[in-house]
Amino acid sequence: MSHSRQGPSISIAVVLFDLGKQQPHVLLTCPLGRLTLLRVAIDGLDVALEEYAIRFLERTVGLSVSRLMQSITNQDLSQDPPAIDICYYGFTRSQFANGDELIWAPLYHLLPDEDHREPATTTSVNPSIDLPPISDHDLGLLAASLSTLRRSLDRRPVIEEIEPAAFTLSYLQQRTEMLLGSSLHTQNFRRKILESGFLEPTEIAVLQPHGRPALLYRVRSSRRGATID
Numbered sequence: 001m002s003h004s005r006q007g008p009s010i011s012i013a014v015v016l017f018d019l020g021k022q023q024p025h026v027l028l029t030c031p032l033g034r035l036t037l038l039r040v041a042i043d044g045l046d047v048a049l050e051e052y053a054i055r056f057l058e059r060t061v062g063l064s065v066s067r068l069m070q071s072i073t074n075q076d077l078s079q080d081p082p083a084i085d086i087c088y089y090g091f092t093r094s095q096f097a098n099g100d101e102l103i104w105a106p107l108y109h110l111l112p113d114e115d116h117r118e119p120a121t122t123t124s125v126n127p128s129i130d131l132p133p134i135s136d137h138d139l140g141l142l143a144a145s146l147s148t149l150r151r152s153l154d155r156r157p158v159i160e161e162i163e164p165a166a167f168t169l170s171y172l173q174q175r176t177e178m179l180l181g182s183s184l185h186t187q188n189f190r191r192k193i194l195e196s197g198f199l200e201p202t203e204i205a206v207l208q209p210h211g212r213p214a215l216l217y218r219v220r221s222s223r224r225g226a227t228i229d
Contacts (some may be wrong), residue, residue, distance in 0.1 A: 168216060
């Protein structure tokens, strides 16, 4: 069903997180030497905004992404005519991207005050990395997405949407700490995640550099998308 829209157009801003490095990275564009969030303007719409955004990402940057979640709606009155900026966030399953203007930027270099992890966990992060500037408006949307994502971690392990089919509890904790920007108590984390019923053990254990082999877990298919009680 096609819907016509009068008035200001809609601008979708999408924050794509990647967890494959020492700290989360976000995919930004860098036109004319300035960082901006990925955006698409919409004048007419015949599908849900989330579906439209996913199609846009697949078509323009060639990325497979997790299910997008809306973070914030903000009217950007600086444009003429004003546009309604709707921000979504998701996780990439691949760092492959098309386009010379795309750049993977370390999240905590853009939002340094959000990283509260112990120094020992961030020694390989170069604090002097030189990045182009990014607008306060985009930084606000990025911070709002991170805040919404962190609140989601209290209700359900959203990381399971992009992690491998099977993983150790240590691996899951490291990725969770990366997004929270703080360290977690290992025993409390494991107790909470196992009691939630989200995970089920496999029959496979992997060797660790130190200690006993670690059992691999996977997300129960019946629990995907559910919330922690």
